[in-house]
Amino acid sequence: MPTTPFLPLPEDLEIIGVREAGNQVEIQVLSHRSRCLCPGCSLPSQAIHSYYRRHPMELPCTGRRVRIVLSVKKFFCHNPDCPRKVFTERIPELIEPSSRLTTRLRALIQAMGVAFNANGGTRLAEQMGVQVSRRTVLFSLHLLPVPPVGQIKRVGIDDFAWKRGVRYGTVLIDLDSHRIIDILADRETESIKQWLQFHPEIEMISRDRGGVYADGAAQGAPQAIQCADRWHLCKNLGDAVESYLKHHPLAIPASTPALETKETVTSASTYEQRRQQRRAQVTFERKQAIVEKVREMHRQGISGHGIAAELHLARGTVRKYLQTEGPIRQTPRTRQPSLLDPHYDYLCQRWNEDTPTALQLFGELQQRGFQGKLSIVKDARYPPSSRTPRHETPTKITDHQESSPNAFSKRVALDPREKRGEAYP
């Protein structure tokens, strides 16, 4: 059988047998080519050195793996000027030299890798009857030709993390097409300079406000206009405002949280606020002690790395503490609004009447127009702060706890002072 519509083959290749081996189909293919071009000198040779077999994977058939047992030759090269004396038969229409996948299967894996990444491509390939590893998918992607950069007028330059905090590269983006056009292995001035020197047509460079890219752009493309990109401008502005507000807390006029209406301000919420303030104070004092410890170790000559390891802190945290002078300031934390806020009174009322489960409350709240999910009701602090005793920290409702009808009442006792509506001192 020279060929079949199910497995079209190049000229002079013949199918000489098909057999099943487990969940795999093996197709034996013989090459009848008697001459081949030497890859070293491009001269043809008919001097056969030997025969051997290759076993590449082919496209799957009806969900089963297909392997080709390909019988090919080695040839002598008699050209005295050629460094190769023996070379293997080339069949570029079917398979690349040394490849274990046919060209058709390689193209399929590349397409899946582009569409789904290495992990997704591997999983999809397995479903289709192709057994490849993630490394094979990645290797196949690396074989794809890189599209040329072409002519660009405006380019954006920024860094990205190969491994955050350890190694960074540079990404270059065509600001007209909004496409990534190249990436560089590092973020050094020299790399930027060399890349830009190959593109004298660039008219504008948008970059962050760091010195590395400014120097690289000035040296590599002195003709281009440099500007700070919008994201970095906004981020710098945000950082500056945040830093100012942290150091000038008194400049912020006291305001009432938008969602906390008059009706929700009860003695209980006063208690809750005081409890949170006490916890914040404890946390702040603990943090202040750690800062003093870091500064003391720094005065003793211990490196930042050593301090971070000793105190189990991130190196960035140690650096931040050392850069700050004087006592640290307490950062006010703002409460995030919740979808439960409009139903606060109802939750208090229901809790004082009964010991509902989260699922019951969720159903009742939905009838009252609650748009959130069950997880919000489960994650909420229960009971509402009107019943939280001072000595107990509210916890999440777990499914296990929820199965007990009296789960809440077992964990929380109603405080008499709260019943009377008195505020805690």
Ligand SMILES: [Zn+2]
């Ligand atoms: Zn040769």
